[in-house]
Amino acid sequence: MKKWMTIILMSSVLLAGCGDTGQGKNNGDQNEAEVPAIIEAVIDIPEKTEVGKEVELVVTVKQGKELVEDASDVKFEVWKEGQKDSSEKIEAKHTEKGKYIAHHTFSEDGVFNVQSHVTARDMHTMPTKTIQVGNVDANQHEHNDQGEEHGHHHGDVSIHLQKPEQVKATQQIPLAVHLQKDNKPLTKANVRLEIFQEESNPAWVDMTERENGEYTTEYQFPESGNYTVRIHVENDEGLHEHTEEAVTVE
Template sequence: MKNKTWVFLLIIALTAVLTACGGGESESAEESEETDELKILEVEFEVPETAEVNETVELKAIVTYGEEDVTDADDVTFEIWEQGNEDDSTKIEATNNSDGTYTAETSFEQDGIYEMYAHTNARELHTMPKKSITVGEGASSEAASGTDKAENHANEQDEEAEGFGMNFMEPEDVIIETDTELTVHLQNEGIPLEKAQVRYEIWNDEVSDKHEWTDAEESVPGEYTAAHQFTEVGTYTVQIHVENDEGLHEHEEYPVEVMK
């Protein structure tokens, strides 16, 4: 009888130990998943603020994923255009230096203000920080005139677009570290545009080079919403990217003021 009692107690003890071990493995797995979820693809985009005409300029993207240097990004491409003339941009593929940095060299043939994106694809994520550089004396009166013409042309193109319309409901009284609802209404020829892929790209160059991306959900036909928390006081830029399976690709920028 005593032997049976000891065997019974031993079985209970082993069961408790195995349960504790299993629970520890489960908790470790959950912690690992949470750690993976917290990782963010970040790109520090380094560009000189000024340059002379025909001076060689280095463009550098430093890519990280969490604490890890990304040495195997799928693609890093620099897109460059003269301010006000984004439709006439030039793209330069970056060189992978195998240490988390991606570089390219370029030069500018005339005075002006030039803007550029560092398009970065890695870890199944995409980010595109934006920078600008003033070359020589900056924008001349002729260039400014060209900018006005480019803007007018862009406006004409918008008017001629196939009835596409974007109405961003600019949030009011935005407070830091509080969920802010971002909502945009999309139409095509006066009809709500359904089943589009809508993403909010959010950044504040005075706070960080980091661009955050938030996917929106279609709550009702043509209405796309997402929640976002702003971490610092200041003026943020919210760029809305819209695509669909029929080849539509539109984007517009809006300022958002954030308070304490």
Template sequence: MKMKKYIGLLMILLVGALAACGNNGEKTDADEEVKALNVDFQLPEHADVGEVVELKAIVTYGDELVKDADKVEFEYWVQGNEKETTTVEGKNNDDGTYTADVTFEADGVYEIYAHTTARMVHIMPKKSITIGEGNATAHEEHGEGHDNHDHSSHVEGFTMHFMKPEDVQVNKEIDLTLHLVMNDEPLEGATVRYQINRDGTEEYAWVDANEPASGEYKGSHSFDKEGTYTIVVHVENDEGLHEHEEYTVEVK
């Protein structure tokens, strides 16, 4: 009889221990929830020529306001003329916001990136602003413009070729493939990341690429919603290279 009581007590203790372990595991998973860097880029949709316009980035990491971002810069250009850009540094207001005041001296539609580096991550949300009467002709000519915002010309001898995916479907994994060349030779050892954003949202996904062959960088991704997505290809290496190109993908 004593042996049965002993075994019963042992079983109760064992069940309790297993339940405690399960609860601790759930707590650990919750505590280790991956945080994401996010930038709420704010600017008016329209302004007059010569008017002071505030560009504002609110930077968060999970639920935390980031008051110590490594760098926030605003890069802008006239739509259709992305070869000539202007970059201004954002002022850190010590409250998670970063601002810059700019004026635009001519009518037009201007594209603006909020380049943000914090917590070892770089993201670059983009918005546009119409100044004065805008410029319908330039806008139409550049209708496919943010399909490929090319910075590769900043480094002589460097080119990148992104094999833009076609016929992309929801929840179907696709390959993201990039080829890099420097001075007519495959560029090896670069760090390549794909920044993916569904247009009109602040939702970002990042895909790190590997290098299965010399100068070829591959990753994969599946889209969980239909819509228009912007893919920004980031390329860096230890020699100071930092380039990016932007593409638009339709997901059906």
């Protein structure tokens, strides 16, 4: 009898050990499948400044609720509206609490674009704000730097797609669209992505509004190759804008 009790007890211990191992493996698989939060960058610059006055350019980088202190590359690109080919890039340095700072002195009047290029944790984002320097004629507002005119004029609408630097097929990829209108976050918009390859039927993906003009979703590209992501933005006030971006999927 003692012999059988010993055998039963040892068998129970072995089964319990196997169960623990399997559970740990499943948890590991779940952790590996988790999609990291998207990197967010918020530019802080004055709305107006004077010619010859040094301006502090600040961008704060976050991932979810975490301040990003280890961005691998942060710089500002500055150009006068309509003259992006003559832009100037300035390296930014990390100070504290996820803030990266650079300084720039504007040498002439006009409306200038300030774009931050932030690379952190295998993601890249490029928000843009404008600043008025010196004497600016409000009636002399040029079109965007690509010279494209939209079908409806609703002031300047900035549409920026944010995605990881490396996009791999058959994996859930976090995507975000940042919208600004008249230099302010554009909220309460309907944002859809039209994703397609050449000579293929498009996939339509609705995005969810978060805050401060940010809209997010996840998408699994079915195979490697070159894709076009066309971003459609509409709202109840008659706004209908779109832009597109090429995405290479590994």
